[in-house]
Amino acid sequence: MYNGKNVIGIVTEFNPFHEGHRYLVESIRLRYGDCYVVAAMSGDFVQRGEPAIFDKYRRCRDALRNGVDMVVQIPEFFSTSSAEDFAAGGVATLRSLGMVDTILFGSESGDMEALRKVAELELDSGSENAKLNSAIRDNVEAGMSYARARAEAIRLVLSGDDDRAFLHMLDDVCSGTEEVLPGTDRSEETAAFGKLKPNDILGIEYIKAVKRQGDCFRIDCIRRNMKYESAHSIRDAIKSGDDTERTEAGYAEVDMLSDMLSYRLLQLYYLDQMDPEQPTAFLEYLDVSREIADALKKQVHDRLSFSDRIKSIKSKNYTYTRISRALLHILLDIHKKDSLVLRGRFFGEGDLMPYVRVLGVRKKAREMLGSIKTTVVTSPAKYKKQLESVRRRETIETTEELILSINASHAEIMFHQDMYAADIYNQIYRTSSLDGDNAGSFNEFTQKFIVWDC
Template sequence: MRTVGLIVEYNPFHNGHLYHLQQSRKITESDAVVAVMSGHFLQRGEPALLNKWTRAEMALRGGCDLVIELPVAYSTQAAEWFAFGAVKLLAATGVVDALCFGSEAGDIGPLRRIARMLAHEPESFGRLMADTLAAGVSYPAAYSEAVRRFMSAAGDDEAAAFGLSQPNNTLGLHYLLALERIGSAIEPFSIRREKAGYSQSTITDAQIASATAIRKLVAETASPREAAPFIPASTLELLLRDSEAGRGPIGWPMFVKPLFHKILSESRETLEGYHEMSEGLEYRLKHAIPTLPSLEIDTLLDALKTKRYTRTKLQRALLSVLLGHRKDLLSPNQLREGVQYIRVLGYTAKGRGLLKRMRKSASLPVLQSAARADARYPYLELDVQASSVYALGWPTAGAKDLLRDYYDKPVTLEP
């Protein structure tokens, strides 16, 4: 049985995701789909709209066969480590034959050539990065410019001109870099992203909208039903179910008080020890809060944002404070060790068959709850803590909701 792997957030699962899933199965000629999905907190430093079990159910109803969780240690990272953790998980299953990702270009050729050139971190590229960062630009802009100059010097003008300023192209490059670095035999494919950009907040098509635009629509109208044209019926059903139960939609406003409490109550030295806190950002945080016109995440981000600090970088730093993620646990050396376990969030009947195969093929322990975890998995402890913090955003949360990782079994979708 040929299996394709997808790396997703499904925040929420929408018509564009459905198209990508169906096309991924088609172009890779696969019989089954394994999705590595972020848990409660996401790559851009944001809480997910709905909890990870509900989003896993969306994925299964949309056509995935097995959903496994990308640990929060990786799901909230910049592109390099986000991609590395997800690709390592797909490879660790031992059942994934192909990886298919969306990109603005849809052309995987130039990306593969760049990945092969950069996989082993040539010194000349490091010098280019240092030069471009010294100009005071953000890391993503510096990376794009360094790649352009590096590939131009290598005589590959097509790759040099490739649009790495576009987020899905950049993320796709990091998937390919991860495949190269771990020596994986997984075959990569890419599908061109159509009709809605990754972070496009406006809606310009009758059926396809970005997840960003859908979340904005739900927030502005306070009604998941307004998103109906852009999401499968099963997604709408689950959105309404969780909304009526007081479990969503979730956003940064639900975590303003605990975040501001930590910022105000901790010393600059303590703040400096959180992951993503660099270049004196802890001082900017302490100085910014007394000047804010209102105690909101957006006003804080506006006060902190500079040419060097992108909004996403700042959100990830604030999220590290909220979740208590320390630099020592999320250092490059720690992250380079890779994931420590495969956490199952949901499966179909076909997915059950994949899990049976994984008993022999998987290179990591396969966990269906956190109940049997022990001190060997410090990143699983971070997942449990993240779930507890996330549940605090529910107005109806009970004690058991704070520790759902210990109680909830994977979502199943079987006849």
């Protein structure tokens, strides 16, 4: 609660903000009345393993203009990760504000009880969970991708359930958070294994994350209005030039990263060549398996686009999005060991994130900033100086100073990763001046905190 009003949190990408998002915000206000809506939003890169089509400041302004009261950024470590870690990172970000009462998500099924049942099955430590995990392993060994193996295992374990409505929901519900890309074999893959839709999958992960983080919120969902154009179709229209209104200021897409990725892969390849006795450097990066690493080394000398590298590796064991995330993690220097440390620290019941990056707020909600329970970052330049001052301490004499030092070390990992990702993004994203000339890229350290005058 804040100021006697409910605070409703949503985890989102707004990639880009569209009428379906506006419908969700309006539906929240219809259901909860006079409340605050806070969005934890992906920054420069999104869960599909791609750059956001518009920069985070434009997406933040669109959200504030359409009724969101505050937009905070999910750290890149989590916003570019699996559905499970994306959801947990979003929940941890909202939890760290200390004022959110309810987390709410859009859902294709709108069936909260059914989604809870799947979440509880996956969280259960008893025989049902053991049966589920065994079925997943068997399906993976049979050649299914993990997403398909998981969906089929859930279907198997719950086949004895008498709740026909729930089984019907499973039939209507796709076993992965991926969208189908034209010109790939993913449409056949998607059609082959059920229909658990992306927002229902994420909804299950939100429920699990809230449970793991100490039942930190009430959970609610609103059924999606499917008449609105999807973010995927809007992005396609932008890239094809059919949506001129949205493309006036430019956009970013994954193949704009091709040259940077090629350089990075060559760099890692020759690091391996110089020290062949050591494990390959490719395996240090999040989502990179031995199979993916070997495939990348075989194609490292070829001049390929980002998307062509994905297609050349694609197999029945790896989804398009999984490979895209792996390549993005290599480019953004996101390591498995750092991800494990941060997940272990912030995905449990206790610790708040050391800071929350607030991208923007509506003027009438600006006072909320003073009630946030963790450090509020509205100026990256100022926060960078704060972290540097902690690092310069030569001695640690008290428990409080030790905790401050540990928090600062975790904060530095996340903060520098976010700044690096922003620099990479700003190399490919260009804004236009009013006269149509290219105005160049942003500098993250000079960007102003957004206050929307409403």
